[in-house]
Amino acid sequence: MLLRQFTRAPNNMNLIRRIATNAILKNQTVTTNIDYNQLVLVDVNDKNGYATVTLNRPPVNSFNLELMMALSRALDQVERNNSRGMILTSIIPNIFSTGFDIRELYQADERRLREFWSVLQDCWFKLYGSTYPTAASINGHNPAAGCFFALCCEYRAMVRNSKLGISGARLGISIPLPMIYTMRSVISTRQTELALTTGTLFTSDDALKVGLIDDIATDRSDAFAKCEAFLDRFKDIPPVSRGYTKRSVRQKDMEEIAANRQRDTDEFVRAVLNPEAQSSFAAFLGK
Numbered sequence: 237m238l239l240r241q242f243t244r245a246p247n248n249m250n251l252i253r254r255i256a257t258n259a260i261l262k263n264q265t266v267t268t269n270i271d272y273n274q275l276v277l278v279d280v281n282d283k284n285g286y287a288t289v290t291l292n293r294p295p296v297n298s299f300n301l302e303l304m305m306a307l308s309r310a311l312d313q314v315e316r317n318n319s320r321g322m323i324l325t326s327i328i329p330n331i332f333s334t335g336f337d338i339r340e341l342y343q344a345d346e347r348r349l350r351e352f353w354s355v356l357q358d359c360w361f362k363l364y365g366s367t368y369p370t371a372a373s374i375n376g377h378n379p380a381a382g383c384f385f386a387l388c389c390e391y392r393a394m395v396r397n398s399k400l401g402i403s404g405a406r407l408g409i410s411i412p413l414p415m416i417y418t419m420r421s422v423i424s425t426r427q428t429e430l431a432l433t434t435g436t437l438f439t440s441d442d443a444l445k446v447g448l449i450d451d452i453a454t455d456r457s458d459a460f461a462k463c464e465a466f467l468d469r470f471k472d473i474p475p476v477s478r479g480y481t482k483r484s485v486r487q488k489d490m491e492e493i494a495a496n497r498q499r500d501t502d503e504f505v506r507a508v509l510n511p512e513a514q515s516s517f518a519a520f521l522g523k
């Protein structure tokens with residue numbers, strides 16, 4: 237493969253210490269002894285300059301705080317390296333992600349939950365607001381929060397026989413505003429409302445029909461190739477003006493979300509800790 241691993245941070249322990257120190261300063265949960273570089277892999281193709289960001293938390297890439305932090309760091313890396321484009325994907329053969337790790341939500345510690353949401357917000361700003369071109373190579377099932385990250389990208393190719401959507405309504409989770417804005421940036425307001433209030437998980441055919449994905453792929457390498465072909469469309473487009481235009485299109489959503497970070501955090505915490513949601517999590521975990 238032409239892919240090469242980005243140079244690792246020279247001293248990973250320093251980085252972990254810095255995160256921990258910041259967390260202490262902000263009176264947040266401290267997570268130590270985590271190898272963030274392994275939870276999300278960042279590779280760059282020497283030939284075309286595209287970065288591949290690969291979620292690597294088997295068995296199902298469910299998002300806990302550590303995976304979220306690793307994604308946030310990976311997006312910083314892509315930005316720092318001036319990549320020509322980015323493909324978001326997963327290492328697991330038939331699963332992109334199963335969304336939030338339910339164990340992170342069930343009987344959650346409020347402080348950790350707030351930090352989880354805050355890092356998720358950071359990821360949204362970094363991905364939705366990125367100036368480089370982005371594509372999601374959806375190599376398998378992608379319900380809930382993973383679908384959210386795919387929708388932040390400019391293009392999605394999904395393998396056949398997978399399901400995609402935001403299933404939060406089924407678990408009694410009310411859907412936060414940033415999710416609504418993000419889906420509405422891809423499909424119509426009417427379809428967004430229908431999809432989110434029913435918690436619909438779309439088959440690849442239905443997702444294509446409604447516009448949630450751009451292409452159906454035969455397998456993961458086809459999905460990846462389709463993402464590369466999408467990024468190639470910008471090969472001859474000057475990147476600075478392209479990035480500026482993308483940011484302008486997304487600016488209003490970003491300003492509104494930025495202005496309401498605290499309110500969104502409070503709503504998320506309330507939504508997760510509400511008894512209806514907690515009993516769905518308990519049922520999911522067989523408690």
Ligand SMILES: CCCCCCCCCCC/C=C/C(=O)SCCNC(=O)CCNC(=O)[C@H](O)C(C)(C)COP(=O)(O)OP(=O)(O)OC[C@H]1O[C@@H](n2cnc3c(N)ncnc32)[C@H](O)[C@@H]1OP(=O)(O)O
Pocket residue numbers: 295296298331333334335336337338339356357358360361377378379380381382384402403404407409411412414415493
């Ligand atoms: C600016 C701010 C931005 C705001 C952004 C807002 C984002 C909004 C998101 C909206 C709200 C979203 C909430 C969530 O994400 S809640 C999580 C919802 N996820 C699900 O309901 C998915 C559940 N999983 C499945 O349906 C199946 O796992 C799947 C079809 C995907 C795959 O099936 P498969 O048969 O291949 O695998 P298993 O089901 O056997 O799973 C293997 C083991 O993994 C465990 N598992 C699966 N999913 C989760 C999970 N989400 N959390 C924890 N654990 C999970 C599963 O129980 C199996 O475990 P065991 O082997 O021990 O049985």
